Amino acid sequence: MSEHSVWSYSAVLMGSPILLKLFSHDEALASRVFSLIKQYEDLFTVNRANSQVMDINHAAGRHPVIVSRPVYELIKCAKAASQLPGSAFxxxxxxxxxxxxxxFKGDSVPDADEIAARLCITRPQDVILDDAATSVFLAQPGMEIxxxxxxxxxxxDRVRDYLHQQGISDGLINLGGNVQTLGSPQGGWIIGVKKPFAAGDALVGSIExxxxxxxxxxxxxxxxxxxGKLWHHILDPRSGYPLNNELDSVTVISTDSLDGDIWTTLLFGLGVEKGCALLRQRQDIEAIFVSKNREITLSSRRQFHFTPLDASYRLTD
Ligand code: ADP
Ligand code: MG
Ligand code: MG
Structure with missing residues (x-):
């Protein structure tokens, strides 16, 4: 067996297929990684009755809830991203x-009145944080993080840190939409950029x-x-409706996947032109915009190499 043999481990967690790639055959390590993911999922989920985030939500309008350090820190970071000027997050x-x-089952376009009513209980400044107590209080009844x-x-990012601690220098974790890589096996990791609305694994390109x-x-x-319209899951917090612009997808390349998550949403809200303008001030964040009119725009190419793979898409410059 060559020293470059890749071992893949899979699980279903957070409602997604999860893929871990290592360069050693180590079932025990893979299962420790999957239980780490599960521990965090149990803290953060809002798709079940109980989690620390659900405890905060259940106490909305009533009292603060003391949470563990990771939950507190993630909420603090999310609040800061929400309060950036013009943020779509x-x-x-x-x-x-x-x-x-x-x-989910039974999805349909809600009444405009109901949307307007809910907009009033989505204000980030009504998420009250207490650093000393690591507590979170939702000031309005009905609020939900x-x-x-x-x-x-x-x-x-925690999986990456854990693998580093375990002495792993090359590896990859794919949480479904979020890929975090360690090292550079044979020059780099090749990651596909999906072709929007295409069946199977069709790609518009790949990056290294x-x-x-x-x-x-x-x-x-x-x-x-x-x-006759498509209603998708990334909502515009200003209107209460799905973000509607020229974009089909945004891919963000960054060191931390947390930044990638925040920036995909921010850039979705800004669109290609404003998004690229903002990224000129950020050396550490790069993006690939895929537009409905089949254009691909790269904000820059410092940290990755892009290979186009679909002739029906045009790379802008
Ligand atoms: P995915 O779920 O495919 O990873 P995203 O990372 O874009 O997609 O996250 C979408 C999820 O984030 C939605 O399902 C919803 O739970 C939440 N969400 C939707 N709109 C916003 C928004 N404007 N700001 C923050 N979270 C949002
Ligand atoms: Mg996501
Ligand atoms: Mg996102």
């Missing part, structure tokens, strides 16, 4: 996510990265169709 989007039920857009990124996270958010990942 909002950690308090829960009531709208629950109303739309996108990707939803970490669905960033929990995977946070967890992917070293020690980077690659996060993709796409309208095609979860949606339903009604009245």
């Amino acid at each position: 909002n950690l308090a989007i829960g009531p709208l996510v629950k109303l739309w039920r996108i990707g 939803d970490l669905g857009a960033i929990a995977k990124g946070f967890i992917a 990265v070293v020690n980077k996270s690659v996060v993709t958010s796409g309208t095609y990942e979860r949606y339903f169709e009604q009245d």
Whole structure:
């Protein structure tokens, strides 16, 4: 067996197929990684009755809830991202996510009145934090935190850290949308960028990265169709409706997957032009925008090499 043999381990966690790649045959390590992911999922989930985040939500309008350090830190970071000027990211989007039920049974376009009512209980500044107590208080009854857009990124980074601690220099974790890589086997990890709405594993291109996270958010990942329109799962916190612009997907290349998660949502909200302009000030974040009109725009090419793989898409410059 060559020293470059890849061993793949899979599981289903956080409602997604999870893939771990290592260069050693180590079932025990793989199962420790999967239980680490599960421990974090149990803290953050809002798709079950109980978790630390659900404890906060259940106490909305009533009292603060003391949470563990990782939950507190992730919420603090999510609140800061939500309060950036013009941010499309909002950690308090829960009531709208629950109303739309996108990707769950019985999803349909809600009444405009109901959307407007829920918008009033999604204000990030009503998430009250206490650093000393590590407590979180939702000031309005009915408020709900939803970490669905960033929990995977946070967890992917913890898996990377854990593998480093275990002396692993090359590896990959794919949490479904979030890929975090360690090292550079044979020059780099090749990561595919999915072709929106295509069947199977069709790609518009691939990138090669070293020690980077690659996060993709796409309208095609979860949606339903009604009245001849497509309603997808990334909501505009200003309108309460799915973000509607020229984009099908955004892929972000960054060191931390948590940044990738935040930036995919921010860039989705900004669109190609404003997004690229903002990224000119950020050496550490790069993006690949895939537009509905079949254009691919790269914000820059510092940290990755992009290979186009679909002739029906045009690479802009
Ligand atoms: P995926 O679930 O495919 O990884 P994202 O990372 O974009 O996609 O996260 C989408 C999820 O984030 C939604 O299912 C919902 O739970 C939550 N969400 C939707 N809109 C927003 C928003 N504007 N800000 C923060 N979280 C959001
Ligand atoms: Mg995601
Ligand atoms: Mg995201």
